[in-house]
Amino acid sequence: MKYGYLYGLNQRIPDEQFNKIKDYMKDFRRKDFIDGIIKVTGRPEGYRCLEKDVAKVEEILNITNTLEKRRKKIEDAFSNPQSKRKLKDKSFQWLITLFERGGTRPEQNLSRLALHSTKIYDPDDDFKNHRDIGQGTLFIYTPHGMWYIINNNRMGDEHPQNNVKTGDGGAIGYRLMYDDNVDTLIRICSEENIYTGKKLY
Structure with missing residues (x-):
């Protein structure tokens, strides 16, 4: 069912x-x-x-403050390019704050996260389009939490910060336990754009 x-x-x-x-x-x-x-x-x-x-x-x-009203507010903001960008940027800044201040950074492997994921969002295809040059971000949902992944393998990046192994060199990852408000912010900032790039595992 x-x-x-x-x-x-x-x-x-x-x-x-x-x-x-x-x-x-x-x-x-x-x-x-x-x-x-x-x-x-x-x-x-x-x-x-x-x-x-x-x-x-x-x-x-x-x-x-109904679900329909909250959805309508987001839809109205998305109908205007300027307000859409403002809402996405604000949501992303909130997410950075929540993950960096409240998240943990356990050692992990990107392929393992992808294998056990229930969904992977790639805002604006950022990871898909810039993975080869060491850039891009992902939001990965697993049964054990939500991950914010920052590709961090360009020359000049601070590689010792990496706690997530990747086939390309490494990434920084923050994990939070699932939270409805964080989920809403992720869906706003990513527009629920599913990752469609090269296989992660």
Whole structure:
């Protein structure tokens, strides 16, 4: 069964309120996604509703900052080239701050990350087009976190900073645990552009 995006509440609500929406919610567990053909991005455990039921839940709980409004705000910004660039740049700057300040930098191998990834975003085909000259960035989702990968193998780069092995020389990688807000920023800044360059593993 394909679930698509699953949505949960971002704060606890009284039991009497939850009882009003419980028919739309399912208590998901990791075992619900053990089918080998299902790719899981994020941490779907806990009470979640399907996308088709989001508006009903929002109406019952009198949520005013709805999913539709948030999407419309992004769509409106993307309809204008200047506001689109501004939103993408701002999202990217937020991501850099979040990954660099809150992320960890474990030793890893790019091929292993790619092999176990659920999706790989390549903003503006940056990695695809500039991999050969040691540039480009990727956002890689795995079952164990989200990675921000910075290609770092040009002559003159500070190679000792590299913690991710690549076939080209190395990269800097930051890892965060999955977070819905970070996911939104990544999707804005990458426009959900999937990596289509040379095979990574």
